[in-house]
Amino acid sequence: MQVVTVEEGLQLLETPFTQNRYKIERESVSIGHSYGRVLGTTALAKMNYPPFRRSAMDGIAIRYAEDTRTYRILETIGAGEVFQGQLEPGEGIHIMTGAMVPDTADTVVVKEALTWNNDIEVTVPSRIERGQHIILEGEDIQIGQELLPAGTVLEAEQVGTLAGQGYSEVSVYRKPRVIVLTTGREVQDPSEPLRVGHIYNSNRYLLEGTLHALGVDVVGVAHLSDAPGTVDDNIATVQHMLDTLGPVDMIISTGGVSVGDYDTMPELYERLGANTLYRRLHMRPGAASFGGIITIDDHSIWCMGLSGNPTAAMNQFYLLVLPVLERLSGQTVMTRWIECYLGEVADRKHPLDRYYQGHIRYEAGSCWAYPNLGMTSGGLKSLSVANGLIKIPGNSDRLERGTLVKVLPFTR
Numbered sequence: 001m002q003v004v005t006v007e008e009g010l011q012l013l014e015t016p017f018t019q020n021r022y023k024i025e026r027e028s029v030s031i032g033h034s035y036g037r038v039l040g041t042t043a044l045a046k047m048n049y050p051p052f053r054r055s056a057m058d059g060i061a062i063r064y065a066e067d068t069r070t071y072r073i074l075e076t077i078g079a080g081e082v083f084q085g086q087l088e089p090g091e092g093i094h095i096m097t098g099a100m101v102p103d104t105a106d107t108v109v110v111k112e113a114l115t116w117n118n119d120i121e122v123t124v125p126s127r128i129e130r131g132q133h134i135i136l137e138g139e140d141i142q143i144g145q146e147l148l149p150a151g152t153v154l155e156a157e158q159v160g161t162l163a164g165q166g167y168s169e170v171s172v173y174r175k176p177r178v179i180v181l182t183t184g185r186e187v188q189d190p191s192e193p194l195r196v197g198h199i200y201n202s203n204r205y206l207l208e209g210t211l212h213a214l215g216v217d218v219v220g221v222a223h224l225s226d227a228p229g230t231v232d233d234n235i236a237t238v239q240h241m242l243d244t245l246g247p248v249d250m251i252i253s254t255g256g257v258s259v260g261d262y263d264t265m266p267e268l269y270e271r272l273g274a275n276t277l278y279r280r281l282h283m284r285p286g287a288a289s290f291g292g293i294i295t296i297d298d299h300s301i302w303c304m305g306l307s308g309n310p311t312a313a314m315n316q317f318y319l320l321v322l323p324v325l326e327r328l329s330g331q332t333v334m335t336r337w338i339e340c341y342l343g344e345v346a347d348r349k350h351p352l353d354r355y356y357q358g359h360i361r362y363e364a365g366s367c368w369a370y371p372n373l374g375m376t377s378g379g380l381k382s383l384s385v386a387n388g389l390i391k392i393p394g395n396s397d398r399l400e401r402g403t404l405v406k407v408l409p410f411t412r
Contacts, residue, residue: 001280002276002277002278002280003278003279003280003282004277004278004280004282005281005283005353006242006281006283006319006320006353007284007379008252008278009204009277009278009281009289010289010319010320010323010401011210012277012278012291012328013219013277013291013293013320013323013324014323014327016293017299017327019080022300023298023401024040024173024174024328024329024330025173025174026040026041026171026172026173026174027040027171027172027173027174028169028170028171028172029169029170030168030169030170030171031159031162031163031167031168031170031174034154034162034170034172035071035155035156035159036154036155036215037150037153037154037156037173037175037215038151038153038154038172038173038329038330039148039149039150039151039152039153039154039170039171039173039330039364039375040150040172040173040174040330041150041171042142042146042148042149042150042167043146043147043148043162043167043170044145044146045124045141045142045143045144045145045146045147045165046142046143046165046166046167047143047164047165047166048137048138048141048142048265049141049164050135050138050139050140050141050387050403051137052100052101052137053100053101053134053135053137054099054101054134054135054377055095055096055097055098055099055101055108055110055133055135056108056133056134056135057097057108057110057276058081058093058096058097058110058123059094059095059096059103059107059108059109059110059111059113059133060073060093060094060095060109060114060122061093061095061102061105061107061108061109061112061134061197062087062091062092062105062106062124063087063088063089063090063091063104063105063106063107063341064089064106064107064128064130065089065090066151067223068090069123069124069125069126070090070117070121070122070124070372071090071091071121071122071123071124072090072091072092072120072121072244073091073092073093073094073120073121073122073243073371074087074091074092074093074120075093075094075260076093076094076276076294077093077094077095077096077099077100078096079096079097079098079099080099081099081100082100083100083102085102085373086104086106087102087104087362088104091134092105092122093105094364095108095113101134106130106131107128107130107132107133108129108132108134109124109125109128109132109133109135110133111244113125114236115345116175132307134379136182140167141151142341143193147161147162147165147275148161148162149332150269150330150332151295151330151331151332151333152332154170154172155330163333171246172330173329173330175215175216175217175308176216176217176246176249176250176251176325176328176329177216177217177219177247177248177249178211178216178217178218178219178248178250178251178252178325179218179219179220179221179222179238179242179245179248179250179251179252180207180208180211180221180222180252180253181221181222181223181224181238181251181252181253181254182201182203182204182222182223182224182232182253182254182255183223183226183253183254183256183265183308184223184226184255184256185224185225185226185227186198186199186224186347187199187201187203187255187397188200188201189201189223189230190205191356191408198261201312201346202380203254203255203308203313204221204223205312205315206310206313206314206383207252207317208221210314210317211239211252211325214322214325214411215329216325216329219245219248220241220245220248222237222238222241222251222278224238224257226256226263226264227262228261228262231264231267231268231271234268235268235271235272236262236405238251238268238272239272242272242301244271246359247299247301247407248301249301249302249328250301250302250303250304250321250324250325250328251269251301251304252304252306252317252321253265253303253304253305254306254307254313255306255308256268256308257279257288257289257290257305257306257307257308257379258288258297258306258307259288263288264349265290265305266279266290269290269292269294269303269305270292272294272303273294273295273296274292274293274294274303275292275294275295276290276291276292277291277292277293278290279328281316282314282352282353282394283319283354283355284308284350284353284355285309285311285312285354285355286306286307286312286313286315286316286319286350286355288307288312289305289306289307289316289320290303290304290305291303291304291305291320295394297347299324302324302328304316304320304321304324306321310379310380311357311379311380311382311383313382314357315357315389316337316369318389318408318410318411319355319389319408322411323335324336328343330411335408335411337391337406337407337408338367338406338407338408338409339367339404339405339406340366340367340368340369340388340390340404340405340407341366341367341368341369341401341402341403341404341405341409342369342371342399342400342401342402342403342404342405343358343368343369343370343371343394343401344370344371344373344401345398345400345401346373346392346393346398346399347362347398347399348373349395349396349397349398350392350394350395350396351394351395352393353393353394353396354375354391354392354394355389355390355391356371356372356389356390356392356394357370357371357372357382357383357386357388357389357390358370358371358372358382358388358389358390359385359386359387359388360387360388360407360409367407369388369390369405369407371390371392372386386410387409387410388407388408388409388410389407389408389410390405390406390407391405391406391407391408392405
């Protein structure tokens with residue numbers, strides 16, 4: 001049985017990317033549908049920004065004349081209006097913030113500094129500088145300049161920048177397409193009355209909700225029985241999904257990956273053509289696991305068999321599934337571990353690395369991590385309040401409060 005550390009398992013899963021053997025498809029979407037997507041090509045500036053000289057203040061735009069303090073005002077313009085005339089020295093126009101400064105104007109004087117003699121004549125302060133309060137064309141962005149590199153996650157600020165450059169369509173990487181499988185005869189949907197000896201299917205909704213929040217397309221969901229003699233039917237079910245829902249980039253399953261008589265998911269994946277990368281992880285909770293890749297022509301399908309226990313399954317998801325999904329999304333900046341101070345004593349020595357779900361918060365400018373030391377692999381409650389994973393390395397002696405530990409914030 002292939003047993004690996006989390007780090008080794010992730011390295012194996014990411015090999016198609018690190019060896020440049022996997023190309024992510026791109027597609028074009030409207031600017032209004034690009035939120036949360038990952039930019040597929042480097043975006044270059046289509047124009048100077050601002051695209052014209054504009055006034056930084058409400059006031060007057062004048063053609064500066066040395067030793068002149070009184071100016072004749074010819075017209076008033078606001079943002080979006082254009083002065084069509086010519087200014088001579090000693091003349092100006094009344095102008096609003098953001099309006100286009102005429103070619104024959106070279107200085108803006110703020111409204112608060114003006115003394116109006118009458119409706120068309122105004123006195124300016126004795127000290128003004130030629131060129132003041134004018135934002136130059138291209139002062140912020142110049143045509144051809146790189147706006148955003150490929151791999152950028154497009155949040156509101158980035159979408160606004162592209163829209164301000166006239167992008168109505170954006171090239172983005174295709175969303176990862178995922179099938180979610182849950183397993184177990186004892187598992188039933190929350191819409192049904194709970195039968196004796198059964199539990200509700202929390203894993204389906206944990207995974208679906210997390211995937212949707214990450215912008216992943218869940219293209220199919222199925223529940224598989226683990227009853228004896230059902231492996232062939234389960235393989236046929238999954239194969240049909242792959243044939244009809246394509247392209248599929250990943251299958252994520254929960255349960256059926258340990259060493260029990262009913263744990264048949266590794267067999268299912270291998271019979272579907274998966275190259276097994278690992279069968280067990282050097283961690284707690286979440287040791288029981290499966291990682292493999294089905295390769296069909298130039299396309300890869302990652303097979304991620306997670307624990308049937310909700311807490312263990314979500315640990316595995318954030319440690320191994322999420323980084324692969326980020327790469328499949330085209331991201332270049334991945335979720336990163338940070339260092340935080342341990343919020344309470346950890347005094348449970350174990351030979352394996354332990355990953356505790358817990359709460360991360362900032363106190364007095366420092367990051368503190370409070371692990372749920374009482375969590376169990378099959379528990380649910382800790383998931384509802386956790387916002388990160390706290391790593392306690394294997395064979396660690398007693399860790400006092402204030403010890404620096406590695407923390408993986410959840411991305412939701």
